[in-house]
Ligand code: SF4
C-alpha cells in the first residue's frame with residue numbers, strides 16, 4: 001500500500017478510553033488497533049453506544065472532560081497526538097487534521113458570516129487576507145455552491161442543511177489535510193443531497209489525497225465510500241476487512257447479523273421477515289469474561305463464555321474476533337423467515353379516499369401551495385409508502401389526514417369510519433412519530449401513557465382496561481416491568497415500541513408512520529418493521545408509511561407515492577414504481593440510494609431543490625430534471641397520467657422515453 | 670430470548686437530588702435558610718422580642734445583650750431572631766401567589782398563540798415597564814397595609830414576570846409530538862396544558878420560584894422600611910431598621926446593623942439555593 005517513506009495518516013495503537021459516569025469508570029474503547037494509510041478511506045461502523053463517536057473524539061483529542069485515555073497511542077501523520085503541546089495540537093488541527101460533524105451547525109459560529117469563517121481557515125494556514133477571500137470563493141464554487149460570492153456574506157442560519165454541510169466540508173478540505181474524520185456527515189440530509197455530498201467528498205479526497213475516517217451507522221453509505229471497514233461492537237473491533245469482502249462474506253456473527261437486518265432493495269415484507277439480532281448491546285460497565293458478543297450470538301459455544309477471542313488475522317487484510325469465524329455465514333436466523341400470513345389489501349371499498357386535496361399557507365400574494373391536487377386512496381390492510389424530501393409537503397399531508405391541520409376548501413377526504421356513525425375519525429387514524437423521545441411525554445410512566453390511550457381511544461375501564469394494557473404491551477414485546485419505567489429509562493427501540501402500542505390502543509384503521517425507524521439502529525429497525533408487519537397482518541390495519549429510505553419503503557409498501565414540492569409526481573404499485581417506467585425524479589431518487597451490494601448507475605440532479613415558497617412554473621421538477629425535453633416543461637404542468645396497472649406519472653414524456661430499472665430487482669430476494 | 674435489559678439508570682429525581690446535595694453553594698444556602706426557618710417557627714418561644722426595659726435602653730453589644738438593646742431597652746438579639754417570622758410568612762406566600770397566577774397565565778399564553786397571546790403579551794410588557802416597588806407601593810397605599818395586602822400586591826406584581834418565563838417554556842413544549850399525540854386522542858386543551866405540559870416545565874418554574882422568593886424577601890423588607898408593609902410592634906427586620914436608622918447618627922449602629930445583616934443573609938441564602946437548583950435542573 002503506502003510506501004514506507006510516507007507515514008500512515010492515522011495509527012491507533014492499543015487505545016483504551018474510559019468515561020467516568022456517576023463515579024464509575026466505564027470502558028468505551030478497549031484495546032483498539034487501527035491504521036489508515038495515506039489517502040485511504042476507512043469506515044468505522046457500529047450501532048449506537050459501540051464507541052465509534054468516542055473513537056472520533058479520541059482521534060481529535062476532543063474527549064469530554066469525564067473521558068480519559070487509559071492507555072495506548074494515537075499517531076497522526078507519524079506524530080503522537082497525546083504527546084503534543086497545546087501549540088503543537090493547535091497547529092496539527094489547523095493544518096493536518098479536521099473533522100466534520102453530523103450537525104454542521106456545531107462547526108460554524110452563528111454570529112460570523114460563512115465567508116469570514118472560511119477565509120480564516122486560509123489565513124491561519126498562511127494566506128494573505130485578500131487572497132484568502134479569493135480562495136474561499138473558489139472553494140465554495142468547488143463544493144458546487146451556486147453563487148458563492150453571495151453565500152460568503154450569509155450567516156450559517158441562512159443556509160439550508162445541505163449547503164451548510166457542503167460549506168463545512170469545504171472548510172475541512174480547504175487546506176490539504178492528511179486526515180479528515182467524518183462523523184455521520186450525511187445523516188439528516190435528503191437522499192439526493194446526501195448523494196451529492198458523498199460524491200463531493202469522494203472527488204475532493206481524490207484530488208487532495210486526503211485520508212478519511214468515515215464513521216457511520218448506515219452500512220450502505222460506508223460501503224459506497226470506503227476501501228476498508230472496521231466493525232465496532234461494545235468498544236471492541238470485532239471485524240476488519242476490505243469493503244467488498246466484508247459485505248460479500250462477513251466473518252463475524254455480529255456483522256452477519258447486521259447485514260441481515262437491512263431491508264435490501266427487492267426484499268418485501270410479504271415474502272420474508274427481516275432477521276434481527278436478539279438481546280441488547282452490552283453496557284461498558286461489565287467486565288469481559290468471554291466473547292463480548294456471546295449473549296447475543298447464535299453460534300455461541302462453551303468456549304466463548306470463558307475465553308475472550310483475540311482479533312486474529314485471516315489473511316487478505318481481514319481479521320475477525322471470533323473463534324468460529326468460518327461458520328459465521330451459517331449463523332442461524334433469529335426470527336422465522338416466513339411472515340405471518342399476509343392478507344392482501346381489500347378489494348372492497350377503499351378505507352380512505354383523498355381527492356384534489358390542497359393546502360395553502362398564508363393568503364393573497366404571499367400564499368404558498370404546500371400541497372396541490374393530491375389524489376389517492378388507501379385500501380383496508382394496505383401500506384402506502386410516501387416518499388419525499390424535506391419541503392415536499394409529506395408532513396403537512398400527514399397532519400391533514402390526522403386532523404391536526406385543515407385542508408383547503410374543495411379538498412375531499414373521505415374516511416370510511418366517518419360515514420358509518422359511531423367511531424370518530426380520530427379514533428381510527430393514529431400516528432407513530434419519527435422521534436420517540438419527543439413523542440412520549442417524558443414525565444409520564446409507560447403504563448400511564450398506554451392506560452390513557454386505552455381510556456381515550458378504546459373507551460376501556462377497570463378490570464378490562466388492566467387486561468388490555470398487559471395484552472397491548474406484550475403485543476409489542478415490551479416486558480411488563482417497563483410499564484413502571486419513565487421513557488428516558490428505555491432505549492430508542494423500546495420507546496418506539498411504546499409509541500406503537502399507544503397508536504394501536506384503540507384498534508385504529510389507519511396508522512400514519514412518519515419515518516418510524518430513521519432514528520433507530522438497523523437491528524432495532526428490523527425488529528420494528530417486523531412488528532409493524534405482524535400487527536398489520538393481525539389487525540388488518542392500513543399504513544401510510546413516510547420514509548426517505550427507499551429500501552425501507554420497498555420493503556413495507558404495497559403502493560408508493562412520490563411527493564415533490566407539494567405535487568404527487570408518481571404513484572403506483574411498489575413493483576411498478578421500482579421497475580419503471582419511473583418519473584425522472586423517482587429515477588434520481590432510486591439512483592441516489594446506495595446499496596450495500598452492487599453499484600447503481602447514478603442519475604445526478606443539478607442544484608438544490610427549489611424553495612417550497614416559490615415552486616417553479618410548469619413542471620415543478622423542471623429546474624433539476626435530467627430528462628428535460630424543452631419549453632413545454634417550463635411552461636405547462638403535466639398531468640398525472642396513467643401508465644397501466646394503476647401506475648400514474650406526472651411527466652410530459654411518454655412511458656417509452658422514461659427510465660426503467662436495469663436489473664430485475666425482484667429476483668434479488 | 671431475554672428481551673429485558675436492566676433499565677437504564679434510576680429515576681432522574683434521585684440523581685438530581687444527589688447532585689444538589691453535593692453542590693456546596695446549594696448546601697450553604699440551605700443551611701442559612703433552615704436556620705432562619707427554625708428561628709421563625711420556634712424563636713418566639715425561646716426569646717421575647719417585646720420585653721422592654723427602659724432602664725437599659727440603647728446598650729451596646731455585651732455578654733448579656735449580644736446585639737445590644739434598642740430605644741425601649743428591648744434585646745436586639747431576641748428581636749433579630751424573632752423578626753424572621755413575619756417576613757418568612759409573607760414573602761413565600763406572595764411568591765407562591767405570583768407563581769400560581771403567572772403559571773396559569775403563561776400556560777394560556779403559550780398554548781394559544783395568536784390573538785390571546787398577543788393581547789396578554791402587550792399587557793405584560795406594559796406592566797413590566799413599571800418598577801416592581803412602585804407598583805407595590807401604589808397598590809398598598811390604595812389598599813392599606815396589612816400582611817394580606819402585602820402578599821397580594823407582591824404576588825400580582827410578580828405574575829407578569831413568571832408568566833413570561835412559563836410562556837416561553839410552554840412554547841418549546843407545544844411543538845413536541847407528545848402534544849400532537851394527545852390531540853389525536855381528543856384530549857381537551859386544559860388536560861394537555863395541565864397534565865401533559867405542566868410536569869415538563871416544572872424545572873424552570875422551580876428556578877423561577879427561588880429567584881422570586883429572593884426578590885420577595887427584599888421587597889417585603891423594603892416595604893416595611895417604607896412603612897407600608899408590616900406594622901409595629903412586629904420585630905420585623907425592615908420595620909426595625911426603619912424605626913432605628915435615625916439613631917445611626919448617634920453612634921447606635923447595633924440597632925440597625927444586625928437586622929440589615931439578617932435580611933442580607935436570607936436573600937443571599939435564597940440566591941445560593943436558586944443557583945444550585947439552576948445548575949442541577951438545566
Ligand atoms: S467467539 Fe463465540 S460467541 Fe463470540 S462471536 Fe464467535 S461464536 Fe459468537
Ligand code: SF4
Nearest residue numbers: 619622625633651652
Ligand atoms: S415534465 Fe419535463 S421537466 Fe417535468 S419531469 Fe417530465 S421531462 Fe422532466
